[in-house]
Amino acid sequence: MEAHGAILQVQSLRKYFPVRAGLFQTVQAQVKAVDGVSLHVQRGEILGLVGESGCGKSTLARLIQRLIEPDAGEVYFNAENILHLPQRALKPFYRQVQMVFQDPYSSLNPRLNIEDAVAFNARVHGDSRSVARTKAWEVLHKVGLHAEQFGRRYPHELSGGQRQRVNIARALVLQPKLVILDEPVSSLDKSVQAQILNLLQQLKDDLGLTYLFISHDLHVIEYLSDRVLVMYLGQIVEVGRAEDVSSQPLHPYTQALFASAPTMNPDDRLDHPPLTGDPPNPINPPSGCRFRTRCPHAMAVCETATPPLLPMGENSRQVACYLYTPQTEAGSVRSSVP
Amino acid sequence: MADTTVIHLPPDLLEGPAGKPMSYWQLVWWRLRRDKVTLGAASIIVLIVLAAVFAPYLTAYEPFQGSIRKRLLAIGSPGHVLGTDEQGRDMLTRLLYGGRMSLTVGVTPVCVALLVGSTLGILAGFTGKRVNMVIMRTMDIFYAFPSVLLAIAISGALGAGIGNTIVALSIVFTPPITRIAESVTTQVRAWEFMEAARVSGAGSLAIIRHHMIANVLAPIFVYASTLVSVSVILASGLSFLGLGASPPAPEWGLMLNTLRQSIYVNAWVPALPGVMIFITSMSFNLLSDGLRDAMDVRL
Numbered sequence: 001m002e003a004h005g006a007i008l009q010v011q012s013l014r015k016y017f018p019v020r021a022g023l024f025q026t027v028q029a030q031v032k033a034v035d036g037v038s039l040h041v042q043r044g045e046i047l048g049l050v051g052e053s054g055c056g057k058s059t060l061a062r063l064i065q066r067l068i069e070p071d072a073g074e075v076y077f078n079a080e081n082i083l084h085l086p087q088r089a090l091k092p093f094y095r096q097v098q099m100v101f102q103d104p105y106s107s108l109n110p111r112l113n114i115e116d117a118v119a120f121n122a123r124v125h126g127d128s129r130s131v132a133r134t135k136a137w138e139v140l141h142k143v144g145l146h147a148e149q150f151g152r153r154y155p156h157e158l159s160g161g162q163r164q165r166v167n168i169a170r171a172l173v174l175q176p177k178l179v180i181l182d183e184p185v186s187s188l189d190k191s192v193q194a195q196i197l198n199l200l201q202q203l204k205d206d207l208g209l210t211y212l213f214i215s216h217d218l219h220v221i222e223y224l225s226d227r228v229l230v231m232y233l234g235q236i237v238e239v240g241r242a243e244d245v246s247s248q249p250l251h252p253y254t255q256a257l258f259a260s261a262p263t264m265n266p267d268d269r270l271d272h273p274p275l276t277g278d279p280p281n282p283i284n285p286p287s288g289c290r291f292r293t294r295c296p297h298a299m300a301v302c303e304t305a306t307p308p309l310l311p312m313g314e315n316s317r318q319v320a321c322y323l324y325t326p327q328t329e330a331g332s333v334r335s336s337v338p
Numbered sequence: 339m340a341d342t343t344v345i346h347l348p349p350d351l352l353e354g355p356a357g358k359p360m361s362y363w364q365l366v367w368w369r370l371r372r373d374k375v376t377l378g379a380a381s382i383i384v385l386i387v388l389a390a391v392f393a394p395y396l397t398a399y400e401p402f403q404g405s406i407r408k409r410l411l412a413i414g415s416p417g418h419v420l421g422t423d424e425q426g427r428d429m430l431t432r433l434l435y436g437g438r439m440s441l442t443v444g445v446t447p448v449c450v451a452l453l454v455g456s457t458l459g460i461l462a463g464f465t466g467k468r469v470n471m472v473i474m475r476t477m478d479i480f481y482a483f484p485s486v487l488l489a490i491a492i493s494g495a496l497g498a499g500i501g502n503t504i505v506a507l508s509i510v511f512t513p514p515i516t517r518i519a520e521s522v523t524t525q526v527r528a529w530e531f532m533e534a535a536r537v538s539g540a541g542s543l544a545i546i547r548h549h550m551i552a553n554v555l556a557p558i559f560v561y562a563s564t565l566v567s568v569s570v571i572l573a574s575g576l577s578f579l580g581l582g583a584s585p586p587a588p589e590w591g592l593m594l595n596t597l598r599q600s601i602y603v604n605a606w607v608p609a610l611p612g613v614m615i616f617i618t619s620m621s622f623n624l625l626s627d628g629l630r631d632a633m634d635v636r637l
Contacts, residue, residue: 067533094539107530109363110554120548121538170534225401 006040006066006076007178007210008097013037013073015063019283028281033059035234037073038309046204048225048242050218050257050278055209056234057101057214061182062214066090067098077178095125098171102183104163108155115140115151120172132147138171142206143199161192165199180212185220197224212248219263222246227316230254233279233290236309239318250312250319252295277294289322297323350636353464362556371633376628385619390437399428401435401588410604421607424600425586429607433614436588442583443500443546443589444570447507452562455512459519460554463527474520477487477513485510489572493581500589503582504572510572511565518561519554526553556633563626567619574615590615 016030016038034056041047044256051057060066062267064075066082082093088233101107109117114134122132143165155163164184171179181200187191194283201224215221221228221242228245230238230253238251249255256275275294280286286293301322309320360368369374374420387461389396404426409487411422413429462473480488492506526532527550534546583589585596590611597608 016350062533065537067536080575091539094537097424099537103530107534109535109549109553111530112549113361120535120540124538124540124544170538174538174597260601 005043007043007078008039008041008212009074009076009079010037010039010064011076013060013063013075014071015059015068016071032234032282032285034063034070035285037231037234037236039229039239040235040337041212042066042209042227043177044208044210045226046213046224047336048221049212049214049231049292050221050228051216051231053216053280054282055228056282057216057231058182060231061099061180061212065097065180066093066200071216089124091132095174096176097178097300098174098176100164100171100181100184102166102186104160104167104187105155107167113152113154114145114158114166114169115147117155118167118173121173131334135173136169137219139173140166142172142203145169159192161196164188164192164196168196171303171338172209175207176209178210178212179217180214182214183216184213186215186217193220200224218246218257230257233285235290235306235320236318237291237320239309239316240312241315241317244315244317249291250317250324251321252290252297252323253291256294260288290321345497362552366621366632367501368523370628373628373632375624376632379624379628382617382621383625386437386440386621389434390441393431393434393438396433396434397428399425402586403427410600410607413432413605413606415609420610421604422445427588429610432588432593433435433590433610436590436593436611436614437618439500439583439587439589440570440574440591440615441508443567443573443577443620444618446504446571447511447573448562448565450504450508451511451515451565452558454508455515455559456519456555458512459516459521459558460523460546460550462516462520464542464550470520473516478518480509480513484569486572486575489576490581493538493576498581498584500587503576506576507572508571514565515558515562519558522554522557523550526550557635560626560630560633563629564623567626568618569623570615570622574611593618 013034015034016032018027019029019031020026021028033046037056037060039047049057049060059068063070063181066075070083073083077093077097082090085093106113112120115133118136118140118226119132122135123129127135138149140150142149143163150158150162155166160168164187167184184200185196188196197220200211200213203209212225213224214222225242228238228240228242229236230245230251232253238245238249238254240250245254246258249258253275260275263317280290280293286303288304289295289298289302290306294303299322307320307322307325309318310325311317312319383528391573393575404422406426408422408426411418413419413421418428418430420433421430422428433607458473459476462470483530488604489506493503493504496502496505518610532545532549574589575592576591577591578595579593583592585592591597593611594608594615597611602610
């Protein structure tokens with residue numbers, strides 16, 4: 001689906017990791033980590049990407065950031081195909097697209113104090129030591145860490161929330177346009193999560209950023225995102241505005257996800273979990289629709305081929321499920337759902 | 339980043355000091371200062387080094403000057419505190435001057451191996467599979483030989499002499515250091531801040547210099563320091579076998595050899611070079627242990 005004004009466009013991205021075993025380390029199988037993912041990110045929006053552990057979200061983030069080279073597909077940033085650029089020409093791209101990592105501890109060099117850690121990014125792009133330090137202080141101030149108090153501290157002297165602020169500061173010091181956040185709050189306590197999420201929202205408004213926000217936590221995604229992508233076993237299964245997807249999830253997997261999210265209301269306890277078992281092995285995913293082995297609505301057609309991601313009603317809603325395709329009997333009833 | 343070795347430290351060494359933030363090296367120094375055994379070992383080494391450097395000022399005798407009339411005097415003889423050797427040379431003088439050679443041949447190979455081994459190991463850990471394989475499998479060839487045998491073989495092939503001993507020992511010590519360097523580099527590379535450094539747009543060389551070296555150097559350095567004590571013993575052993583220094587050089591291992599026959603005449607004087615080798619090697623050993631404890635800070 002062509003999107004105009006999209007800052008990032010990904011088409012049919014694919015990455016398989018070879019599994020080597022045996023005497024000569026021959027390739028025995030492929031882990032189909034990301035299998036044909038297409039998405040676009042509009043300028044100025046927060047796109048949430050939600051999925052279970054192991055569904056390929058982090059791999060997707062690293063493919064977009066070109067930390068890993070994809071096997072197939074295209075990635076366009078500002079309408080420029082960044083996959084065709086040689087490694088050394090990637091520097092300006094990295095200036096525009098930055099990443100915040102998940103583990104607040106191992107994503108900081110334990111031997112650098114935080115002002116040096118943040119200033120490093122600026123110095124890479126040609127700033128002198130003093131200019132870089134000034135920039136580092138400014139951005140640390142923006143994330144709530146005052147340089148006089150925190151500048152010379154080392155990562156082991158900061159709490160998890162503070163370290164994550166440093167990570168955010170480091171990503172923002174180059175004034176990027178797009179920030180990819182790979183589960184930035186998953187390792188933090190709930191109260192700290194709220195602080196960091198509010199900080200992210202505020203920074204986005206102040207600096208005019210665009211976010212690709214990856215998480216496995218539905219509440220977090222709901223709270224922050226404008227649009228939501230749901231990912232399962234390397235493929236996108238549902239797309240839509242956050243309020244639409246949360247109020248009326250269409251794909252059976254999305255429905256199960258939202259039903260499984262624990263609430264604070266003790267009367268809302270579930271008798272049996274909506275989704276049982278573990279996701280199938282990405283080395284050997286089920287034929288056709290990958291969710292069919294756990295899906296309560298599985299039909300015969302689901303075995304045949306992977307359901308395509310088709311538009312569903314308005315507001316850029318998309319679902320990849322045979323329940324909603326006009327060809328199937330069930331689909332012709334439901335395809336009138338807005 | 340889990341470390342499975344358990345180090346039993348007294349509780350006050352486990353925490354750092356409160357107050358102003360400390361960098362990693364400041365923290366190491368702070369911990370070292372409080373470890374009595376390590377400080378003791380370090381002082382002994384400093385003493386030996388100073389004695390070796392200022393040997394001419396500490397004794398009146400010359401190391402090569404001997405009087406046959408005064409052979410094999412016992413320890414405590416008038417004028418010769420530690421006795422004389424089989425050619426009548428003053429033992430104290432020979433030991434002090436011998437310190438120069440033994441320390442040099444002990445420390446230099448480790449320094450050379452540290453430089454060469456770290457470079458090769460970091461290169462192997464950082465670059466692709468093929469380069470890694472070439473470097474590591476080449477090192478494995480050397481690693482297959484027991485170190486003493488390898489040192490003797492190389493020394494024998496190159497011929498006698500201190501220079502050749504240093505070369506031989508450098509070759510012996512490079513593979514273990516390469517292996518450690520490669521292993522640590524591979525581990526550090528997997529940490530997320532290395533990915534973050536790549537995302538900043540920095541080139542590989544800048545990343546290695548600013549982010550990797552500091553994190554990788556500490557374990558390599560600790561391992562290399564344990565090799566110094568081995569090196570002192572190996573160097574003395576090679577000289578003992580006649581493959582290192584040649585007479586009349588005052589080298590401790592060589593002195594052990596030439597004094598061998600004299601055990602029947604005077605039992606204690608021939609043991610003195612061995613005592614010096616022991617003290618030196620042991621001090622380096624304790625120092626390296628203390629260094630390892632101080633550097634393995636749980637940050």
